[in-house]
Amino acid sequence: EALGRMVRSSTKGAAKSDEEELRDPSDTNLYRIPFAEASPTDRRIRGTGLCIQGNHGSSTHKGTLAYAFDFRLPTGTPLVAARPGVVAATAGHFNEGGLEGKLRPRANFVAVQHSDGTYARYFHLRRQGVTVEAGDTVKAGQQVGLSGNTGFSSTPHLHFDVVDMLPxxxxxxxxxxxxxxxxxxxxxxxxxxxxxxxxxxxxxxxxxxxxxxxxxxxxxxxxxxxxxxxxxxxxxxxxxxxxxxxxxxxxxxxxxxxxxxxxxxxxxxxxxxxxxxxxxxxxxxxxxxxxxxxxxxxxxxxxxxxxxxxxxxxxxxxxxxxxxxxxxxxxxxxxxxxANTQPIEFLDNGKTVVPSVGAIYPNHMPEGNNSALPDGCCVIS
The missing domain is CATH 3.50.30.30 (Glucose Oxidase; domain 1)
Structure with a gap:
């Protein structure tokens, strides 16, 4: 087991209610926002849930990473499965974040494989922030980890994408x-x-x-x-x-x-x-x-x-x-x-959305209705 593609963790994620499942789990193009809604104060003042980089982002979402999303989240924010699946791989032992090239492969993460063979990847988790084990079956909305700032990252956030294959x-x-x-x-x-x-x-x-x-x-x-x-x-x-x-x-x-x-x-x-x-x-x-x-x-x-x-x-x-x-x-x-990222849509507040920079999720708060705009110099991945 030590030679598998993952690190084992003893902490299980707690299952959410049926109401928090995707409306149609068989729809392979719909995902739920992969974290819970923050308080109004955290959303408006701190920008919790703010999309700071979206598809074809000017910072790092280019080429094979074009269809990815970065959300500003304080360290320790619970992350939840965006779609049902089986945990395929995790890493939770890294403890450093920054913009040095050597940190690119050193982000803690969870990868969940879906029924169509694709993988959802949740990156930059905090040290020991993985709350599921490889092989676990997870429901949409079930906790899989805690956000952080490990790997190639300049600010606490979640990088989320869906890919067709793991390295x-x-x-x-x-x-x-x-x-x-x-x-x-x-x-x-x-x-x-x-x-x-x-x-x-x-x-x-x-x-x-x-x-x-x-x-x-x-x-x-x-x-x-x-x-x-x-x-x-x-x-x-x-x-x-x-x-x-x-x-x-x-x-x-x-x-x-x-x-x-x-x-x-x-x-x-x-x-x-x-x-x-x-x-x-x-x-x-x-x-x-x-x-x-x-x-x-x-x-x-x-x-x-x-x-x-x-x-x-x-x-x-x-x-x-x-x-x-x-x-x-x-x-x-x-x-x-x-790792070819796939274009995806989210089901948010009854509507299908592609998160846009400057808006806060879940329960979409449009750009202009919040005071926590993206940092212009923020480099994220």
């Missing part, structure tokens, strides 16, 4: 016994690097031996080339850039590269870099997965790895886009398009 859905590592490759001993989530070469698309990938890099973080040229050549090399994060690690693994003759995150917890993201694409596949795994993979490297272990795209990724339009961008010699554009 962890792109790739899997299967630990197998070569004598029984059809029954994996472990299946671990991984995320493909922005500069990665293509993996073999077919499922019948030949199991490969896993070896550790020397030095472990590839901060210098690898010294165990004889062991690395033709195998999957396991490299620790830190010491040098991701692309430098990949280049050194490539020069040592590795078949592919796995980088182990040195941040404790489930943090996964697409490793980036500005150099030209690498000729070998490369993925990132969470720190807990690295603990198990190191055990597999032990001398005499007969266990092997199969690294492949997930079935869902291969069936998606994201695969086609990735394959185009990953052609040899192409510019490394990254896998950020994997």
């Amino acid at each position: 962890e859905d792109t790739c899997v590592l299967k630990v197998v016994d070569p004598e029984n490759v059809d029954t994996p001993i472990l299946t671990l989530p991984a995320v493909i690097a922005a500069f990665s070469a293509l993996f073999p698309r077919h499922a019948a990938t030949v199991p490969a031996k896993l070896v550790r890099a020397e030095p472990a973080d590839a901060s210098a040229d690898l010294t165990n080339i004889d062991k690395v050549r033709g195998n999957v090399v396991l490299i620790e994060r830190g010491g040098c850039s991701f692309t430098t690690k990949a280049r050194r693994a490539e020069e040592a003759g590795a078949a592919s590269m796995i980088v182990v995150n040195n941040n404790k917890g489930p943090e996964l993201f697409s490793m980036g870099g500005t150099e030209k694409p690498i000729s070998i596949p490369a993925v990132l795994v969470a720190s807990e997965a690295g603990d198990l993979l190191r055990d597999i490297v032990q001398e005499g272990s007969k266990l092997r790895l199969i690294i492949r795209y997930s079935d869902g990724f291969l069936r998606s339009r994201n695969w086609q886009k990735y394959a185009e961008d990953a052609e040899p010699g192409a510019e490394a554009k990254g896998l950020y398009f994997v």
Whole structure:
């Protein structure tokens, strides 16, 4: 369970009344506002519930994040499921927020999968602010967390969007016994690097031996080339850039590269870099997965790895886009398009709305009827 796509939490969200459910749960385009209405004072004076960035926002809602919403919420505001679903992934251990690039993947969040396969994502929750567990079934209106200001964020708020796929859905590592490759001993989530070469698309990938890099973080040229050549090399994060690690693994003759995150917890993201694409596949795994993979490297272990795209990724339009961008010699554009935000509408006070900047929700208070307008210099994500 420690190797799943989520952090477990012992606090359950409280279910809301039937009246708070969506009018028509089968309508996949309608969502409820993902937080409760604040007091009149908080709404008018503090701007609680104010939409500070909407679709195609000038700050960060561009490209694949075009259909996203940011709502100003004081830290600790209860967040509720905008639509029924199953909790797919969470992170609640981060405690820092700001505008440093390193904080982009370090926002606490909850992701809820809906019946049509899409995911609602609730970002920037406070530390230990996740109130559901992975695998929980939630109703629309049921509490899923508490708002905060973690990750790439300059002010306490909720970033809400709906996407077609999570980064962890792109790739899997299967630990197998070569004598029984059809029954994996472990299946671990991984995320493909922005500069990665293509993996073999077919499922019948030949199991490969896993070896550790020397030095472990590839901060210098690898010294165990004889062991690395033709195998999957396991490299620790830190010491040098991701692309430098990949280049050194490539020069040592590795078949592919796995980088182990040195941040404790489930943090996964697409490793980036500005150099030209690498000729070998490369993925990132969470720190807990690295603990198990190191055990597999032990001398005499007969266990092997199969690294492949997930079935869902291969069936998606994201695969086609990735394959185009990953052609040899192409510019490394990254896998950020994997999370394609979807245009959505909310059911608010009996009407369907697309939240607009300067208005307060729920129970829409139009722009001009409140004194808490957006900060012109506010940068949010």
